[in-house]
C-alpha cells in the first residue's frame with residue numbers, strides 16, 4: 434500500500450541533477466519553495482484521496498519546474514498590436530523611436546548628469562534637461578516635465594489655485610478614462626470649481642459673469658475622447674484668453690494629447706496643437722508625453738516663466754517628478770521634432786503617415802504567405818484620447834474563422850501574443866500598427882492559430 438512515507442523528501446529532491454539545474458536558473462530559496470509547495474500539495478491531495486498513486490520523483494521535479502516558470506513569468510510582456518489603434522492605452526500607448534530607446538538605455542545603465550552641473554562641478558537641476566529643447570520647439574518661456582499629464586494638471590491647480598476658485602465650462606467636465614475625471618482632479622488639488630455654461634453650450638458671457646468674482650485660474654480641458662454635436666457653442670480659445678486677461682486671470686489649457694505636428698496632414702481631422710494653444714495666448718499648456726507626442730510616459734507643462742517657477746517650487750512637484758529614463762527618452766523624442774524628422778523616426782507618426790497603398794501592400798503579402806483571408810478596406814482610430822470620432826481609412830487582412838472569439842483568444846495565447854479585433858464576424862488584422870520587426874512573429878502566430 435502507498436503511504437505518504439514513500440513520498441520523496443525535499444532533501445532527496447535536492448540531490449538530483451534537475452534540482453541543480455533549477456537552482457542555477459531560479460536560485461536556491463525559490464527552488465526550495467517550489468519543492469515544498471509541490472510536496473504540500475501532494476500530501477493534501479493524498480489525505481483527501483488515499484487511493485491516489487503517489488507521483489514519482491521525476492513527476493515532482495517536472496511539476497516543480499512548471500511552478501517555478503509560472504512564478505517567474507512576467508505579466509508585463511510585449512504584444513503585437515494588430516488592432517490598428519495607434520495609441521492603444523491598454524497596450525502601452527506610444528512605441529518609442531530607436532534614438533529614444535538608446536537614450537533611455539544609456540542613462541539607465543550608469544550614472545549621469547541628472548542633477549549635476551559639469552561646468553561648476555556642483556549640484557545641478559534635473560528640470561533643465563528637457564526644458565531648453567521644449568523652449569526652442571514651442572517658443573514657450575519655460576517648461577517643467579512631470580510623471581504624466583494627470584499629475585501635471587493636479588500640480589498646476591495645487592500650485593496656482595489651492596483653496597481658490599477655478600472657472601471651467603460644463604462642456605469640458607470630462608472623464609478621460611481609467612477614472613480620471615477632470616472635476617474630481619480639480620477638487621483633489623484643493624481648487625474650488627466654478628462651473629459655467631451648460632453641457633452642450635457655453636459662451637463668452639458665461640466667462641465674463643464668472644470673472645466678475647475673484648478667480649485664480651480659468652481652465653480649459655480638451656474633450657479627448659468624445660464629441661459634442663448638434664446644438665452646441667463654445668467660444669474660440671483666443672477670445673476666452675482675452676476676457677480672462679482683462680480680469681488679470683491666467684488661462685490653463687489641458688490639451689491631453691499635445692500634438693506638435695498637424696494630424697490633418699494625414700487625412701484625419703485636426704487635433705489642436707501645442708503651438709496653436711500658445712499662440713492663442715494660453716498662459717500654461719499641459720499635455721502627455723506618450724500620446725501624440727510619441728514619447729515615454731510624461732506630463733509636460735509649458736508657458737509663462739513666473740507661473741512655471743511657482744509650479745517648480747510646490748512640494749507636489751517633487752512627488753510627481755519625472756525620473757531620469759523618462760527625461761532622457763523625452764529629450765530624444767523631442768529632438769526628432771527639432772530636427773524635422775519626427776514623421777520618419779517616431780513610430781506613431783510613421784504609422785499615421787502610411788498610405789492606404791502601403792498598408793494594402795502589407796496586408797496582401799500576408800494573405801499570400803498565409804494562403805487565407807481577404808484584403809478589405811476598414812476604419813481604424815488613433816485612440817489614446819485623441820481625435821474622438823475620427824478614423825483612418827485603412828486596409829486589413831480579414832479572416833473568416835469558425836468562432837471569431839475563440840480565434841481571438843488563440844491569437845492572444847501566441848508568443849508574443851497577438852491582439853486583433855472582430856467586425857461582422859470576421860477577425861481583422863490591421864498592418865498599420867504592426868511594427869515591421871514583428872512581422873515574422875505575427876505570421877508564425879497567425880499560422881499557429883489557424884492550424
Ligand SMILES: *Cc1c(COP(=O)(O)O)cnc(C)c1O
Nearest residue numbers: 581582583609655657689721818
Ligand atoms: C489623457 C489626458 C489626461 C491624462 O494624461 P495622462 O498622461 O494619461 O496622465 C488628462 N487630460 C486630458 C484632456 C487627457 O486627454
